[in-house]
Amino acid sequence: MGGLFGIVSQTDCVADLYYGTDYHSHLGTKRGGMAVRNAHVFHRAIHNIENSYFRTKFEAELASFHGRQGIGVISDTDPQPLIIGSHLGTFGIVTVGRINNLDELVDQAFARKGNFSGTSDGIANPTEMVAKLICQQDSFEAGIEAAQEAIRGSCSLILLTEKGIYAARDRLGRTPLVVGRRPGAFAVTSESSAFPNLGFGVDYFLGPGEILRLTADGYEQRCAPGPRMQICSFLWVYYGYPASEYEGINVEEVRYRCGAALARRDDVQADFVAGIPDSGIGHALGYAGERKLPYRRPFVKYTPTWPRSFMPQNQEMRDLVARMKLIPVRRLIEGRRLLFCDDSIVRGTQLRENVQVLFDCGACQVHMRLACPTLIFPCEFLNFSSSRSTLDLAGRKIIKKLEGAEDRNLDDYARAGSAKNLEMIEHIREQLHLSSLIYQRLDDLVAAIGLPREQLCTHCWDGSSYF
Amino acid sequence: MGGLFGIVSQTDCVADLYYGTDYHSHLGTKRGGMAVRNAHVFHRAIHNIENSYFRTKFEAELASFHGRQGIGVISDTDPQPLIIGSHLGTFGIVTVGRINNLDELVDQAFARKGNFSGTSDGIANPTEMVAKLICQQDSFEAGIEAAQEAIRGSCSLILLTEKGIYAARDRLGRTPLVVGRRPGAFAVTSESSAFPNLGFGVDYFLGPGEILRLTADGYEQRCAPGPRMQICSFLWVYYGYPASEYEGINVEEVRYRCGAALARRDDVQADFVAGIPDSGIGHALGYAGERKLPYRRPFVKYTPTWPRSFMPQNQEMRDLVARMKLIPVRRLIEGRRLLFCDDSIVRGTQLRENVQVLFDCGACQVHMRLACPTLIFPCEFLNFSSSRSTLDLAGRKIIKKLEGAEDRNLDDYARAGSAKNLEMIEHIREQLHLSSLIYQRLDDLVAAIGLPREQLCTHCWDGSSYF
């Protein structure tokens, strides 16, 4: 995944850029970067954020940043922003997305005797590739359109140029961009949760493929949105921050509706409802509210120092870490029937350990409810974490076991309530030692989000790929 | 405040010490320290944790720690652990508490021509003072008892010696210590929430003034507990981690009961209940459950990078930071009647800003319920943050304004439901622009905790000081 933030202001924008970019930290764990432009000078810094926070890493050098325009990025992949010299002028660029045909585009560039300067491990930097595609044209607008045309996959981006900031959402709108406004400044962000504390109000949701140019005085459309959308449903289910909105629809509210939908189809007996922190909490509150059951916290996350997963060096420590974030509250667990909500099950290894801890603490029953259907098709459009390959998926493993082949009868397994679907879920339940296990139906999920199904990407559940 | 952790094991204890100490990070923001003992060698490190995490600071040098016995501390005051050379042998020491007669004790030491080596800013290090008092006697046990006798205030401590670890709770048991057991190891901790993920089960709650000696093979009482207890009530209300227990009573459950108690005396109309993160959440869940109202999250804390308050360098940034941790969710707030629970109001400045944000986002009403009575008497027994001086307290300011003197009729103001009490609360409500404001009654709080009132320190609400 990853997230973008850009700002143009009538006054210095560095503090806003710093905090605004930091508010995307939940979207990536690898690198953070910022660039500002001041007269004709660009100042840029990139840091590894695998072992420390974005803000911690940039704090020391913040005083050396000055400027009224800036872009920032949290990246799970390549180092960004890049500062590019070109016939279009010098510009900065940040991107988020995934280029499935990168090798092919690189070969085309080589055929033109183009070269890549930020190459490492023999692999071209995708953001440099995007920049190169843009520079092949005679304007930023034409360049971005040509890049969107050439890229198979998805790429939303922000450019920092002497004419202002260009914000461009990917062709099918898989990853959103939102414009915010406050007196004297405009900003564009992946997550609108970055706005309220910086004084910005949500002003405009970019459409699929749309290009805007922002200056301190306003913004104008440079390319109209396309007719078709495939926004990632998982943004609401898992990725997005609860305070964010996409297409005008708030994440936290969707999660309440997801939980409520699960509750309406459920009558299991439970002493209380709980969420697996953090992403299961919203779903669980919705469930508890609907069924008028108490909401309790049998797992408390130790946020003072385990806010997100920094990676310790050796494996022995790493195993220890896996157990450390969530602290069980034995007094709440012992002798109780617990119902947990979570967003989804990917591999299930972590969840299995959590369930074991609950039974070790004396739980009578542990029921699990998931906010979305079983994951069956790996994402081909965004940079999910590398572990999300096909056979990592708990559902897919079961299918292989049952069918003796990796990809037989997938549609049957995906259809809620079918015999194969129920068999697959029963196998997953057993593996996780759960008392019961229910997944959300896809139509309930689509209804909870509230957009027409054809505007949502639901590929990971039903393998669909409309466009 | 601050927190302690000690461990003795049949195998190397460093990883446990590291994680166990880290789990006290919510109790202090200034310094962290660890010491291990290996044969006759002590290895010790102390780091400033104002700008980074305990674990981050110690990670690099963890490989240089080796040993089967260790002590750790999160300290809001002096640098610890100290390694002391003495006629009792070399030993390590960590303490938590407050020494009100430090100057007097220092003068007595000077009269004996004793000197302090860790002095800075002209002020003796309290932990060094405690060590010095211990070294005046002929055994660790006699030394600790003499120190407890001499100290006015409170001091729980752990010693790392060649005979094992000594754990000693303060004379009136204001700050707890709990022993944990697992095969091959014993540990002692301020917060029992440090235990479950390290595989320890709660084994024993030390009594007031009790001294234990722990070795890898077991522990034995070296000084019996005293007859009187004054454990800090605020541990359950605010300080403690939800997964912790003191005197066998779990924090999270007390908070549910606090919220429920507030709810039983309340019938205000509200669309939903919410907690001010993090400490108000438990109280709010209890309230919501009791009144069967939905629990919602109109404020989400940005835990990925704002887990606790690191202090930025300049004031301009610092003001910005004050607003940054909590992100309002406008869709949940707009047009709604909100009921918030929080643990307490100290100065009220932060809460006033929060309330303002809620009304800015379109809230119709904002009601506030506090889990404890109005704070009127500053703590004299523990190291509350320095800002908690008398006139910082919101209640006390009002009293001064109404009475024209700082300390007139304090008992009247403290008595729940008295005219003066209600007048004081009404003034606070006005200042914070709240729609309504209700504080917990002290008897309800005592009942929610569940200990006899005479065993609880309730000084900050009623000025009592039993012993």
Next chain:
Amino acid sequence: MGGLFGIVSQTDCVADLYYGTDYHSHLGTKRGGMAVRNAHVFHRAIHNIENSYFRTKFEAELASFHGRQGIGVISDTDPQPLIIGSHLGTFGIVTVGRINNLDELVDQAFARKGNFSGTSDGIANPTEMVAKLICQQDSFEAGIEAAQEAIRGSCSLILLTEKGIYAARDRLGRTPLVVGRRPGAFAVTSESSAFPNLGFGVDYFLGPGEILRLTADGYEQRCAPGPRMQICSFLWVYYGYPASEYEGINVEEVRYRCGAALARRDDVQADFVAGIPDSGIGHALGYAGERKLPYRRPFVKYTPTWPRSFMPQNQEMRDLVARMKLIPVRRLIEGRRLLFCDDSIVRGTQLRENVQVLFDCGACQVHMRLACPTLIFPCEFLNFSSSRSTLDLAGRKIIKKLEGAEDRNLDDYARAGSAKNLEMIEHIREQLHLSSLIYQRLDDLVAAIGLPREQLCTHCWDGSSYF
């Protein structure tokens, strides 16, 4: 300036690369970089060395470098090495030199719709420009030749490719490259002083424009040297390390001969001879030996912590620093007639301060002898420090004052012994408060080096520019 080091070995080459590159630290103060190649993976790191040493900066990550081929650079300009993806394969590149027509070459690249990815401050990275020129051709050899043809100025370079290391000296041989050999490894270096402690013997001096390819098994000529050479004379006078050789001629020996040549034309009375550390020492030893005068050290450099100039942050400190490196030894100075040798006078400001200190310590007379003629023409071929602009030169300032114009009668002033030459020198002597001042004659300098005059660049003294 700057310096290069490359190595190919049958075993891991990282330690050699690390130390070999470090031995070029006297040639630059801005950035250091290293890259190694291992199978198809490149590992690269670049650090700022303005505030710490090359070795100190790279030490922590040395363990992450592995490979049998590597290149390193000390750079006074752009960040290097670059790792370039291209139709020629992925390769690393380091360069040293100066591209006078960079803007023109950039414009040509823009016209081809090429872009620069490492741009900062709106200025293209010269090394990226060189890489781009190479990538326009169909082989590394053709690419390097085309680049040498296109560049006005000077560029020696090393490429790290899957076919081995390419070493290419600039077209007129201004900056040397030397090949070293030891069992199982070959290396190429700017300074042969990097060789003896790594076990390499000098094997081959590249000619002007020559291109070699080195593998662990040997090296072969890929482009023959050109007929004309203009190697920088200042390498022997000032830049080079005493243990280095260029064209088979050792630096320290040239300096002894320079000093001896000055001595043979001098009969001033002096109590002893001394050198301004470090670069004046060799010249002074030659002078003292020739005149059988004692050599003494009235200035001692505090090498334990002032080995080279790290730049403190504020100006007040910076002024202090200017005085700190050299400690005067009053007992040697008081009442004595001192004769100092130094390499040259650029601005003269530092020297003037040094002379003042000597007189403050009681010197009777201070005579100065310079190893080369008066600097009159700024270097157009190498990256001298930016301060060496025309009017910074002490001689040029005097000329402007005497002539009322910057560039009148320069040849007259340059001619040793002419009336104008002597008048200029007398003015410089006065400004520096020297008792006497004598510059080396150019023919004496050329003889001391020992190469035919037409093979030496003597531009800074006589304005010549043969090719």
Next chain:
Amino acid sequence: MGGLFGIVSQTDCVADLYYGTDYHSHLGTKRGGMAVRNAHVFHRAIHNIENSYFRTKFEAELASFHGRQGIGVISDTDPQPLIIGSHLGTFGIVTVGRINNLDELVDQAFARKGNFSGTSDGIANPTEMVAKLICQQDSFEAGIEAAQEAIRGSCSLILLTEKGIYAARDRLGRTPLVVGRRPGAFAVTSESSAFPNLGFGVDYFLGPGEILRLTADGYEQRCAPGPRMQICSFLWVYYGYPASEYEGINVEEVRYRCGAALARRDDVQADFVAGIPDSGIGHALGYAGERKLPYRRPFVKYTPTWPRSFMPQNQEMRDLVARMKLIPVRRLIEGRRLLFCDDSIVRGTQLRENVQVLFDCGACQVHMRLACPTLIFPCEFLNFSSSRSTLDLAGRKIIKKLEGAEDRNLDDYARAGSAKNLEMIEHIREQLHLSSLIYQRLDDLVAAIGLPREQLCTHCWDGSSYF
């Protein structure tokens, strides 16, 4: 060893303290520390300088130091300065020296129930011991005198108190202290070479056991010097910086006289004279001058990055490092007869490697002349590096081999020109593969220094121990 610096000024003294302390970096490699006093507040910092420079380590926090009085230390042993709270007031302390009866003094302190707070590895901090001894008395003066009386070994020290700075030289004056004066400030230093660049002139050499108190207005004697002196001769031979003076006698001049004395008793044929950098250079210049032989530099030290020995982590690198500092200049060595001067031979391992390099580079003969006699008795008075234990000494090893016992006939071996003395030297010569080897005679060394023999400690050569 180690070095001290203290300053009192009418204006802020931080920059002077910083640079003044740094100028003692050649005296220690382990820790550096500074403390300043401002009104009643002390600010103190201590850093490990094993891997970086004193200035580099303190630079970042320099801005947090403010004050008109300060003390600094380069320490090879314990962390300093300490800030001590005591009945005499709060004070800072730095020491240099060696306490041979530390265990005994610690036991006495334990008997008084005193404790040590800075203990690590079970060993009391010697500086804390000195502070404790001082605090047993009723004034700083009485305390220092009592400490000097109690300590067996040597201890010079500086105290930072509210009454000014106390400077106290050890009882027998083994380690010197010098007072410097400039308008508005006084300073005291171990090495007077710290003075000229800070604007101080040498004002007063403290006598043995003398105590001074310095304020910004002047200084006064608080305890008169004792009648007997045993200043370390090795200060002039090796430890001291060339620009320093002790007892009014300059180090560099003593070295010239040492070399000249060697030359007067020598007639070996040599092409030129050279010094082993850095400490052999002064001796070699004296030798070359006396015999009218050229002085040359066949070894050049790579000072840009090898100014002093930082310790790399693994042994493989460490072995490499041993060879790296000195670069041989083959053109000067090949076919020549070389005569080298050095200060002394301790273990001889490094020198043996150097000699091997010279022969590898084609030297015909390598003659070695040492500035002092053979080291036979390990130092008992100062903290020489730990490797200087008895059997590390090259001479002592030979004696053991020849005599079959460690300490038989030592006086015979020590007597210059005796049969045993010559036999020992011949064995050392053989081991080092030297063409010839001559040590200085002790009477020549004493004459070169210029003090009466009974005022010099010559223990390491003759085992004498006058007092």
